[in-house]
Amino acid sequence: MKILVINPNSSFPMTCSIEETAKRVCSKGTIIEACGPTQSPASIEGYYDGAMATYHMLDVVTHKETADGYVVACFDDTGVDALREVVAGPVLGIGEAAMHAASMLACRFSILTTLERSVPIIEDNAAEYGLGRRCRGVHAADIPVLALEDEQDESIFSIVNKAALDILAKDRSDALVLGCGGMTHLAARLEASLGVPVIDGVSAAVGFVEALIRMGLKTSKSGGYAFPRDKQTSQNGEGGNV
Template sequence: MNTILVLNPNTSEAMTETSQNQQSKQHLPKQKQSSRIQISVRNHSNHITSTISPPSRCSKRLLIIGEKFDGVVIACYGDPGLYPLKEVFDVPVVGVAEASLATATLLGHRFSILVALPRAIPMMENMVHWYGLSNRLASVESTNLSVLELEEDKDETVDALSRAGERAKDAGAEVLILGCSGMAGLQKRVAERTAVPVIDPVENAVKMVGLLAEQGLVQSEAGLYQTPPKKDIRGDMPGDLSR
């Protein structure tokens, strides 16, 4: 069995517990957490918190931890630090957002992303454009709940997601993506209410990176994810970023 490192770039205990419980229910590899990561924030709903998150900082200690695993998942829907980690790890690295988008294209022609607050809408639109899938995006719909509020009342969250899902269907979505790791475990309830496939990003990414590991597939060295040259990094990130 493959051992997957799931990087949880937030310090919300409720969100972390939800993610672990969902993986346990689905018989997924147990989530591995490390207390060695220095900086974490309770949620990632803007550019600054995503930028200072541990995966984005790509510390040498994180690289040492990752060497013990068969694959790595970044469990934050903004995929913070995804490309740097793809450059330096010798195992498959998958972000929950990129994995969910890829899966959505297999299930329907157009998809929508359900997010917490309206400020995340342009961020998601930009991200989908970056991944080259703007022509498959029907809409980004907000629940008008903060990332932390998503954890407070699951029934209210399901109601808000279902309403957002209906708006997404009106916009042409055939598949819905839960655009926050804090929504983990709610996909079946939302799918029952909206009658379309709903993707849980964390569950989907863990299964996808496990499949890549089983096939012996890892990100290509031929171009975008080529290992960077050895350089000394001063300040808060001592060491080098070479494999």
């Protein structure tokens, strides 16, 4: 099987880090292809960045060979619903995957993301996924997304580790969810330090998508995720009725 792992932002180092994790956790025989749109914002930090990235992500996917499944490697689950309309294989965002994985491993979990401006998006997603009660808090480490590009920066691990210790105690949570695809390289070290399950969405999404493909399941094309309808424009180039 082939899984296309899409980093919706344009950070090449982050795409490489995400690809490394996906290839490490995938099953033997699974082909992982990672990509990221070069025209997207360098990082996704808020609604505007997410809207811009969705457009460019969809453009990249339409020019790629069809894959058996897709992973959207942004914790905001940027453009997941739109992508589900244009492809047939299962599509999973790392936010949804990580939250569901955490709900299977712990009674309650906390999410640690990068900046405060991302917290409302993630809180709304948790509620939409029916996990608002299991998620005891979404917190920001006050780290810009692009600061995670340097995997050798020990100060980043120290900041994230301290923040994680604080929020687990505050929320009385039993597991930590990493709220950014750029944190994927920190998961193993954090789990060893914290002593609780640390869920990385890239790993979770790859595993879930593999399982869906093996089960022969695809995205429903009846209803909301049906392929987009062809639209006609008038001869003068203007759109038709709204």
